[in-house]
Amino acid sequence: MKIGELAKRSGLSAHTIRYYERIGLLPYADRxxxxxxxxxxxxxxxxxxLGRLKATGMPIREMLRYxxxxxxxxxxEAQRRELLDQHRTRVRAHVAELQACxxxxxxxxxxxxxxxxxxTQYDTTLPERRRKPAGARQARAR
Amino acid sequence: MKIGELAKRSGLSAHTIRYYERIGLLPYADRxxxxxxxxxxxxxxxxxxLGRLKATGMPIREMLRYxxxxxxxxxxEAQRRELLDQHRTRVRAHVAELQACxxxxxxxxxxxxxxxxxxTQYDTTLPERRRKPAGARQARAR
DNA sequence: CTACGGGTTCGAGCGCACTCTAAGTCAAGG
DNA sequence: CCTTGACTTAGAGTGCGCTCGAACCCGTAG
Structure with missing residues (x-):
């Protein structure tokens, strides 16, 4: 598979794939x-x-370590597990924060x-928005 | 309250507070x-x-709109609600993605x-990690 | 009076993660 | 043979969100 094909399949651009190889995130590809x-x-x-790691906010620095x-x-393996475990902890914390937000x-x-x-009910500020009081209660529901 | 005090209380640096004012994220402060x-x-x-919006990944551009x-x-109000509503939808999607990850x-x-x-059980690669086979099953539990 | 610990402005610099440009190489199709 | 288009490299440029430096100002304590 050539780089263009891989780009299409992976969703990365060819540029990004080369960049990832350059920095060591992807192994040096056979030519x-x-x-x-x-x-x-x-x-x-x-x-x-890698996409999962990225989606969960892992910086490239750390992906490189992995x-x-x-x-x-x-x-x-033990170090890899450790690394992912720590990352998981951070992601969980992040999810919790998002849920609080x-x-x-x-x-x-x-x-x-x-x-x-x-x-809409009392027509205090926007006369052009007025509706029949009876129906106003349901207005703009989503 | 002076900027240093606000920095301490808000968790932002004084530099960042001035920057936020400069770009319009904070209103022009009285001097x-x-x-x-x-x-x-x-x-x-x-x-x-603003911190919540930032924590949930809203770009500054959009915070500026808000x-x-x-x-x-x-x-x-309607536009503000709309903006936050759309943002909420994105955040929910993001949380779902994180959970999948x-x-x-x-x-x-x-x-x-x-x-x-x-x-640990079969001692295939790391002799220094060997433990008594009987107890190995529980080892390294977290 | 002077030193110090804040503050001010403006603009430059940084770290991240790409993203793109320029100039060149190569293989297949017309 | 010539064009086309996908590829190659090295390196420059981009957008974001800060972060910092330089030079200066001001009020208070010693």
Whole structure:
């Protein structure tokens, strides 16, 4: 598989794939006789996993540490597990934080929704928004 | 409250506070007669809310849109609600993605934990890690 | 009076993660 | 043979969100 094909399949750009190889996130790819990268489908699994790490906010620096351990092969499993374990802890904390923020967001949005409802009912500030009082209660529901 | 005090209370640096004012994320602060910023405690509420937006990944560009609507005052509630509502949707999606990634991470970690356990039991690669076979099953539990 | 510990402005610099450009190589199709 | 288009490299540029430095100002304590 050439780099263009891999780009399509992985969702990364060819530029990014070369960049990842340059910094050591992807292993140095075999080249054909005209020095073009030729990939094995198995690289996709690795790219996909890198994507998960990235999606969960792992900085490239740390992915590099993981990639290096992986390259090094057996004997590094405990360190790899440790690294992922620590990352998981951070991700869990992050999810918890997001959920807390969502509650705040919910409250804020509910506040605005209330304000809107009141406006529609009593017509305090936006005359052009007036509706028949009877139907106003349901207005703008989403 | 002077900028240093606000920095301490808000967790932002004085540099960042000035930067936020410069770009319009914080309202232009009143100055004392020697042109130093003098803050009202109420700014903390706003900074805290900005922190939530930031924590949930809202780019500054969009916080600026929200801040501008807020400055503009009443009549912008519907737009503010809309903005926050869209953001909430994105955050929820992001949380879902993180949770999916966590499952992958869990599986990967479990895989490594298994490998370690097997190593400890059969002593294949790391002799210095050997333990009495009888107790090895429970080793390294977390 | 002077030193110090804040503060001020403006603009430059940084770290991250790409993203793109320029100039060149190569293989296949018309 | 010539064009096309996908590839190669090294290195420069981008966008984001700060972060810092330089030079200066000001009020108070010793």
């Amino acid at each position: 054909d006789r005209s020095s073009r990268r030729d990939y094995d489908a198995s690289i996709l699994t690795w790219i996909e996993f 990639a290096a351990l992986r390259e090094k092969g057996s004997g590094t 969502l509650l705040v967001l919910d409250a804020k949005i509910a506040g605005y929704a209330d304000a809107e409802k009141r406006m | 004392d007669r020697s042109s130093r910023r003098d803050y009202d405690a109420s700014i903390l509420t706003w900074i805290e809310f 801040a501008a609507l807020r400055e503009k005052g009443s009549g912008t 966590l499952l992958v991470l869990d599986a990967k970690i479990a895989g490594y934990a298994d490998a370690e356990k097997r190593m």
